[in-house]
Structure formats: structure tokens, C-alpha cells
Amino acid sequence: xxxxxxxxxxxxxxxxxxxxxxxxxxxxxxxxxxxxxxxxxxxxxxxxxxxxxxxxxxxxxxxxxxxxxxxxxxxxxxxxxxxxxxxxxxxxxxxxxxxxxxxxxxxxxxxxxxxxxxxxxxxxxxxxxxxxxxxxxxxxxxxxxxxxxxxxxxxxxxxxxxxxxxxxxxxxxxxxxxxxxxxxxxxxxxxxxxxxxxxxxxxxxxxxxxxxxxxxxxxxxxxxxxxxxxxxxxxxxxxxxxxxxxxxxxxxxxxxxxx
Amino acid sequence: xxxxxxxxxxxxxxxxxxxxxxxxxxxxxxxxxxxxxxxxxxxxxxxxxxxxxxxxxxxxxxxxxxxxxxxxxxxxxxxxxxxxxxxxxxxxxxxxxxxxxxxxxxxxxxxxxxxxxxxxxxxxxxxxxxxxxxxxxxxxxxxxxxxxxxxxxxxxxxxxxxxxxxxxxxxxxxxxxxxxxxxxxxxxxxxxxxxxxxxxxxxxxxxxxxxxxxxxxxxxxxxxxxxxxxxxxxxxxxxxxxxxxxxxxxxxxxxxxxxxxxxxxxxxxxxxxxxxxxxxxxxxxxxxxxxxxxxxxxxxxxxxxxxxxxxxxxxxxxxxxxxxxxxxxxxxxxxxxxxxxxxxxxxxxxxxxxxxxxxx
Ligand code: SF4
Numbered sequence: 001x002x003x004x005x006x007x008x009x010x011x012x013x014x015x016x017x018x019x020x021x022x023x024x025x026x027x028x029x030x031x032x033x034x035x036x037x038x039x040x041x042x043x044x045x046x047x048x049x050x051x052x053x054x055x056x057x058x059x060x061x062x063x064x065x066x067x068x069x070x071x072x073x074x075x076x077x078x079x080x081x082x083x084x085x086x087x088x089x090x091x092x093x094x095x096x097x098x099x100x101x102x103x104x105x106x107x108x109x110x111x112x113x114x115x116x117x118x119x120x121x122x123x124x125x126x127x128x129x130x131x132x133x134x135x136x137x138x139x140x141x142x143x144x145x146x147x148x149x150x151x152x153x154x155x156x157x158x159x160x161x162x163x164x165x166x167x168x169x170x171x172x173x174x175x176x177x178x179x180x181x182x183x184x185x186x187x188x189x190x191x192x193x194x195x196x197x198x199x200x201x202x203x204x205x206x207x208x209x210x211x212x213x214x215x216x217x218x219x220x221x222x223x224x225x226x227x228x229x230x231x232x233x234x235x236x237x238x239x240x241x242x243x244x245x246x247x248x249x250x251x252x253x254x255x256x257x258x259x
Numbered sequence: 260x261x262x263x264x265x266x267x268x269x270x271x272x273x274x275x276x277x278x279x280x281x282x283x284x285x286x287x288x289x290x291x292x293x294x295x296x297x298x299x300x301x302x303x304x305x306x307x308x309x310x311x312x313x314x315x316x317x318x319x320x321x322x323x324x325x326x327x328x329x330x331x332x333x334x335x336x337x338x339x340x341x342x343x344x345x346x347x348x349x350x351x352x353x354x355x356x357x358x359x360x361x362x363x364x365x366x367x368x369x370x371x372x373x374x375x376x377x378x379x380x381x382x383x384x385x386x387x388x389x390x391x392x393x394x395x396x397x398x399x400x401x402x403x404x405x406x407x408x409x410x411x412x413x414x415x416x417x418x419x420x421x422x423x424x425x426x427x428x429x430x431x432x433x434x435x436x437x438x439x440x441x442x443x444x445x446x447x448x449x450x451x452x453x454x455x456x457x458x459x460x461x462x463x464x465x466x467x468x469x470x471x472x473x474x475x476x477x478x479x480x481x482x483x484x485x486x487x488x489x490x491x492x493x494x495x496x497x498x499x500x501x502x503x504x505x506x507x508x509x510x511x512x513x514x515x516x517x518x519x520x521x522x523x524x525x526x527x528x529x530x531x532x533x534x535x536x537x538x539x540x541x542x543x544x545x546x547x548x549x550x551x552x553x554x555x556x557x558x559x560x561x562x563x564x565x566x567x568x569x570x571x572x573x574x575x576x577x578x579x580x581x582x583x584x585x586x587x588x589x590x591x592x593x594x595x596x597x598x599x600x601x602x603x604x605x606x607x608x609x610x611x612x613x614x615x616x617x618x619x
Contacts, residue, residue: 066608079612080608081615082612082616105605117616120616122609
């Protein structure tokens with residue numbers, strides 16, 4: 001394994017790292033839940049990798065994500081908008097409108113034909129429209145986060161969750177459960193509520209097809225189905241949707257090296 | 260370059276020690292010359308940021324902007340005690356509301372003087388403002404016992420015009436004077452409290468320094484004011500270069516010198532024909548044209564609309580303005596802030612991503 005450059009994405013829920021070879025292919029990756037002491041976590045990440053490949057000398061690291069400034073080993077800090085666009089474009093080979101639904105924020109990035117960011121919008125002010133919205137609601141209904149997509153898709157009907165606010169949605173769910181509504185239709189309604197919020201953001205920048213998805217939340221099959229229904233667009237996913245920020249950062253690190 | 264700007268407190272103490280009166284002036288447009296002709300020194304109150312807003316909050320709705328919330332809180336905590344009068348231009352509904360709250364409910368010791376501003380650039384708008392200035396003249400005469408002549412008024416006007424010309428020159432040469440974004444705005448914003456003659460000296464000194472243009476990603480900053488000022492350091496660090504601005508406290512007050520021999524008309528014209536401003540009723544088309552030309556002349560690649568949350572006059576225009584700029588190939592982004600909070604990390608990500616986008 002010949003890692004030429006590294007990227008690290010310090011997100012709000014997970015820390016992701018990707019290593020690329022000289023041709024920009026992802027040949028190594030690692031993902032962990034984010035620890036309270038990010039600096040220490042990054043040190044131990046890099047130590048583990050060093051044990052695997054003997055030396056990190058001459059391998060540049062670019063950091064992204066909300067904790068990017070805490071990565072003192074990085075040669076450069078780049079925002080997650082640029083990194084996600086870079087990663088997805090490189091992996092899929094074309095531009096479009098990228099929807100990234102992360103644990104604590106979501107973003108819409110219009111990627112041009114050359115892979116450049118043309119426009120973007122971010123929801124970073126509240127949990128509505130993010131993974132946290134689903135996580136909270138899943139916990140309330142005692143469904144595991146990994147299962148909630150398939151449970152939602154097994155619903156034969158759907159209820160409307162009118163609140164996009166995480167706190168109000170939770171009270172709405174409690175009231176529905178108290179009135180005997182089954183878990184499946186509630187979950188389906190929750191997915192739709194989240195996606196409607198995301199689609200509003202897509203409309204604010206203007207959808208340029210194809211629609212691309214990234215972020216940990218898009219592993220959930222109900223998310224993919226509902227977003228296709230709401231936008232009437234087929235969605236495309238990279239192979240590792242959760243690692244696109246780290247991958248993009250690694251590609252930028254490779255560029256630094258080649259300069 | 261090394262530049263010492265006297266702090267606001269020091270300037271106010273100096274004015275008082277020399278027998279001058281101080282007017283606390285709220286945003287945005289008024290005539291400094293009219294006040295100065297009566298030896299009243301304007302000290303502007305744009306917030307200020309980071310005060311305990313619970314004091315003002317008791318009288319205002321939650322959806323009123325932080326400039327007004329902070330202004331009222333600052334007054335209630337005694338921050339304006341040094342002022343002899345408070346001048347409140349009717350810039351927007353929120354400031355108009357503040358005037359009523361002060362006059363009807365709070366009734367501070369200082370006299371509250373509203374200034375009604377026209378919403379247009381027609382002859383009748385000039386005439387309206389001339390009348391307003393004439394009635395302000397009477398109020399200031401009653402307050403001070405002074406009756407400045409037309410000649411006195413013109414002297415005061417010319418002093419302000421000179422200072423504004425130097426300000427405009429600073430804007431034109433901003434890349435050559437060797438100031439970072441933050442230092443440039445520290446200097447420009449000292450006009451908010453420095454007497455014109457002091458500001459002119461500072462500006463002249465700064466203009467003497469000629470350096471190579473600074474490198475950076477060229478952008479325009481639009482909005483009300485660059486507060487919290489950390490945003491400017493942040494833009495500096497991210498290699499952003501503010502090459503022009505459409506800020507209410509700065510670039511929208513680059514008043515051109517007047518021509519009329521009548522002092523009241525001259526003061527009115529300067530404000531009515533100032534750069535476009537939504538609070539003075541300029542249309543979106545006028546603002547769009549102005550911003551597009553500004554970008555062309557300065558080489559700016561994008562516009563950051565840096566807005567105070569709940570600022571109606573600003574926020575109403577933004578969707579159409581941004582769409583118009585997009586058609587002209589100019590990217591833009593909206594950042595909304597509460598001047599009372601420190602900058603959240605999301606703002607850094609948004610501005611960073613925007614600059615990276617322009618740079619790619
Ligand atoms: S920020 Fe906007 S709403 Fe507030 S005082 Fe200024 S113009 Fe009025």
C-alpha cells in the first residue's frame with residue numbers, strides 16, 4: 001500500500017480519514033465516532049497508520065470538517081463544501097447537485113462540469129434537516145438508527161409530521177404513539193419531513209441534475225427513496241458516501257504534494 | 260503601517276473638556292455639519308455590540324434587530340449618559356419604534372430628536388429634507404442658544420465635505436495604503452465619532468503611505484456594518500480581500516460634495532443623492548446596477564451580504580438582488596449575524612467555502 005496523501009474529516013459525530021495513491025484512488029480509510037478530545041484522537045489515528053505503513057514522512061495531510069482547525073498536523077485546512085465536491089466529483093466523474101446529509105448539518109452543493117463549486121447552501125443552524133433529527137426520533141421510538149430506514153419502508157401508510165423542528169417533532173411523535181399510531185408510518189412521515197426540508201434548500205440554490213448524495217445518513221434506504229419521490233430525480237451515490245469529505249481532502253493534499 | 264486611532268472615550272472626554280455638546284446619533288443618515296455648526300459633536304451608536312440586551316428586551320419584540328436592542332440596552336445601562344441629546348433618524352420601522360419607546364415610555368434625561376428622512380431621490384424629497392433640516396436648526400437653536408449664520412453653516416459643511424472627500428480617496432486607494440481589512444475598517448469607522456478635522460488628519464497620513472497592492476481573493480462586503488469586527492480578521496486569515504463595500508456605516512455614506520450655495524439644500528442633496536441604500540428608498544434595479552458597476556471597477560468576484568438578523572430593509576431586497584447578480588455572473592452569499600454574539604464557527608465555514616469557491 002503506497003499512500004501518497006491523506007485527508008481527514010473531523011465531523012460532529014464521526015472522524016473519517018482517507019488515504020490516496022499517486023493516481024488519486026482511495027486505497028485506505030478509517031472511520032470512528034468522534035471523541036471529546038479530537039487532537040488526541042487524531043494523534044492516535046496517525047500513530048496507528050504509521051504502524052501499518054512504517055512512516056508518514058512526505059505524506060501531506062489536509063483537514064476538513066468542523067474540527068479541521070484542531071488538526072495541527074495538517075498542511076492545509078479546507079472547508080467541507082470544497083472537499084465534498086472534490087471527492088464526489090472525482091469518484092463519480094461528473095458534476096450535478098450534491099446533497100450531503102450529515103449528523104449535525106446538511107448542505108447542498110452545485111458542482112460544475114469541471115468539478116468546481118458553483119453555488120452552495122448550508123443548514124447549520126438547527127437540527128432540522130440533519131441526521132440528528134432522525135436519530136432523536138428513532139431513539140424516542142426505540143428503533144435502532146441502522147434499522148429505521150427499512151422499518152420506514154415497510155410501512156403501508158404514512159402519517160404527516162408537520163414539525164420540521166426536532167424538539168416539536170418529538171412531541172408530535174409522542175402524541176401519535178399515545179394515540180396508538182404504529183411506528184412504521186410515523187417513521188416514514190419523519191423521513192419525508194426531513195427530506196422536505198432538504199429539498200427546500202435544494203430549490204434555494206436551483207437543482208442542476210443529476211442529483212448526487214453523500215453523508216452517513218444516505219446509507220438509509222428510505223432517505224434515498226423519499227428524496228427521489230420529492231425531487232422526481234434519480235439519485236447517484238459514490239461508493240463511500242460517508243468518506244467523501246476525507247477523500248476530497250486527500251485529493252487536495254495530493255495536489256499540494258504535486259506542486 | 261502603524262496607525263493610532265484615538266479611542267471613542269478619549270474623544271468624547273476631550274469634546275466635553277472643551278465645552279462641546281455630544282449628540283448620540285443612531286444609524287444611518289444625518290447631517291454632521293448641521294450639528295457641528297452648533298458645536299454639537301456627533302458620536303454614532305451602532306449597537307454597540309456585546310451588551311446585556313435583557314434591559315432593552317423588556318420594551319422590544321424579539322424580532323427587532325440587535326442594533327436597536329443593543330442601542331436601547333446601552334442607553335438603559337447608562338452608556339449614553341454622557342450625551343446631551345439623542346438624534347434618531349427614521350431609518351426603518353425598528354428605529355422609528357425605538358423613538359416612540361424612548362419618548363413615550365422611557366423618557367431619558369437627554370432630549371430625543373427624531374429626523375424624518377425622505378424615501379426617494381426626487382426634487383420633492385430634497386425639499387422635504389430641507390424642511391426637516393430647517394426645523395432641526397430651530398430645535399438646536401433652542402437647545403444651545405446659538406444661531407449660526409449661513410456662512411457658519413457653509414464652513415461646517417465644507418469641513419465635512421473635505422473629510423468625506425478624503426474618505427472617498429481612501430476607498431479608491433484602499434489596496435495601496437497597506438492596511439489589512441480590519442485596520443482599514445477601524446480607520447473608516449473612526450469617522451463615526453472623530454470630529455471631521457481629526458479624521459481628515461488621520462486619512463491624509465494614511466494616504467501618504469504607498470505600498471504594493473495586497474494580494475487576496477477580491478470581494479465586496481454588503482450589509483449594515485461589519486460587526487462583530489472579528490469577521491474582518493477572519494476574512495484576512497482566509498485570504499479574502501475586501502476591495503469595495505456597500506455597507507450602510509461605510510460605503511453607502513460616501514457623500515459627494517454639494518454644489519448649492521444654500522446650506523440647507525446642500526446638506527439635503529448630499530444625503531438624497533448618496534450611494535443607493537434600501538433605507539432611503541432606492542430600487543432593487545438601482546442597487547443592482549450600483550453593485551455590478553462596483554464589482555466591475557474593483558475586480559470583485561463575489562459579494563458577501565453580511566446582514567444583521569431581522570433587518571427588514573436589507574433582507575427584503577436580497578432574493579432579487581442575488582438573482583440579478585447571478586445573472587451577471589457574480590456569486591453571492593448571505594451571512595446573518597446578531598451583533599451581540601461572537602461569530603459562530605458556521606460563519607467561518609460559509610465564508611471560507613465562499614472564498615474557496617471564488618478561488619477555484
Ligand atoms: S439593522 Fe436594519 S432594522 Fe436594524 S436599525 Fe439598522 S436598518 Fe433598522
